Amino acid sequence: MPANQSGAENIGQENNCDAIEAAAGWMARLLADDATEQDSINCQQWRDQSSLHEQAWQRMCQITGKFASLPKGTGIQVLEKVSQSVVSRRRFLNVLALAGIGVTATWLGASQTRLGRSLQAQYRTGADETRTFTLEDGTRLTLNIDTAVDVDFSAEKRQIQLHQGEILIKTGHESPRRQFLVTTHFGQLIALGTEFCIRQYEHYARVAVIDGAVEAYAASGVKPQRVDAGQQTRFDKTMIAPPEPLQNAAISWRHGKLVAEGMRVADFIEEIGRYRPGFTLYDSAVANLTISGVFSLQDTDLALQSLASSLSVELQYRTAYWVKVIPAR
Known part of the structure; x- marks a missing residue:
């Protein structure tokens, strides 16, 4: 309710x-x-x-x-x-x-x-598109689906406000260099000459660093955490998790792929569902099965068929916009 x-x-x-x-x-x-x-x-x-x-x-x-x-x-x-x-x-x-x-x-x-x-955001994408923008300083800003951001560049700083969704940022090089900030609902990131991905979930945010480093600051003011290239972490308003090795699944969307490495079916369906119109569901009996492989985010029907052919599950369709993964009968 x-x-x-x-x-x-x-x-x-x-x-x-x-x-x-x-x-x-x-x-x-x-x-x-x-x-x-x-x-x-x-x-x-x-x-x-x-x-x-x-x-x-x-x-x-x-x-x-x-x-x-x-x-x-x-x-x-x-x-x-x-x-x-x-x-x-x-x-x-x-x-x-x-x-x-x-x-x-x-x-x-x-x-x-x-x-x-x-x-009202300056830059946004719909439920079925990704877009890349080049900002005035040469920064490349790629928005994943369902994303909205505002950009505020001044003489002192460069700031990105992430309202919702997921962005990939490759910061432009400047001399002298203005501070580069990304603000989320849960805190702020300071980029240290870098390429990184930030995704905002309902209750936390996740940052994955491809090159360079970022400093993560939770809104509550707890000790900031440095995240280096090849690392990722998650944070909410009160805590920042210790960095862990970067997972391919965190950044593979930029190539239109989902890289699953022992991923739970529940998480797999959640990800595929982001890129698929309608309802993409799963039975609780299959939630904790795991899947590995590389799957297309541009052809979600094919991704689901691959799931069904790899595990003891089947796809139950009611319409083209309603599909549920259930145990194989």
């Missing part, structure tokens, strides 16, 4: 932006494979709590462009109706931003929310 439901008790203090994000959360929930009848009932109760909620819900329905309201029933029934316009729950909000339906950043409260700031 979306966390926004508990906030309904404070309707009087709720603004349009809160209601919009709550409505998007409810819609994403009802599009999930494990959505239940109770989810539909709870959503309807949330809509009935105020006219603001109902207005936000109707706006979400307009955004999808496929239906006026969600029918009661399971998420798969809904998905079959809207599979041409809706991607996975993880990227649902990005669909709203990129669907070309005229949603303005002001309407989404761009100055107030993380979602709004992402929509």
Whole structure:
């Protein structure tokens, strides 16, 4: 159940932006494979709590462009109706931003929310594209899918704000050199003449250094950690993990590949699902099986077929946009 439901008790203090994000959360929930009848009932109760909620819900329905309201029933029934316009729950909000339906950043409260700031970012990519930009100092900035960043260059520093997603940075050379910073939700990185990849997850960030070094600073102010070439680490607001050897899976996306080295099927499906429209799921019985190999991120059907041919699993399709990895029968 979306966390926004508990906030309904404070309707009087709720603004349009809160209601919009709550409505998007409810819609994403009802599009999930494990959505239940109770989810539909709870959503309807949330809509009935105020006219603001109902207005936000109707706006979400307009955004999808496929239906006026969600029918009661399971998420798969809904998905079959809207599979041409809706991607996975993880990227649902990005669909709203990129669907070309005229949603303005002001309407989404761009100055107030993380979602709004992402929509207004200078550089961003959609759910099915990567892009490379050359900045004014010669820095090469490559954005993976579903990524949004802002760039702020001044006389004293060069700063990248990563709002969401994953970026590969090869810093430009300067003399004299301005400090190069990357800011995330969890802390900051200082590049020391380097090439590195930074990915922002829901609860932490991961940095992988290909060349040179970076210094990682957690938001809480704990002792910073240097990460050298051939190393990677993860950090959140309160801690920075000790560096460990760089894993190919952390950077192979730049070549359109997923390099799996004893990767759990659960993690494999999570990665493949980022590059695939719709729902990519797995049965809990296969979650801890492991797979190794090099798989295409540009042909996810082929990657899934390779998984099925390597392990005792099979693929269960309901639509072209819904596939689940299950134990072989």
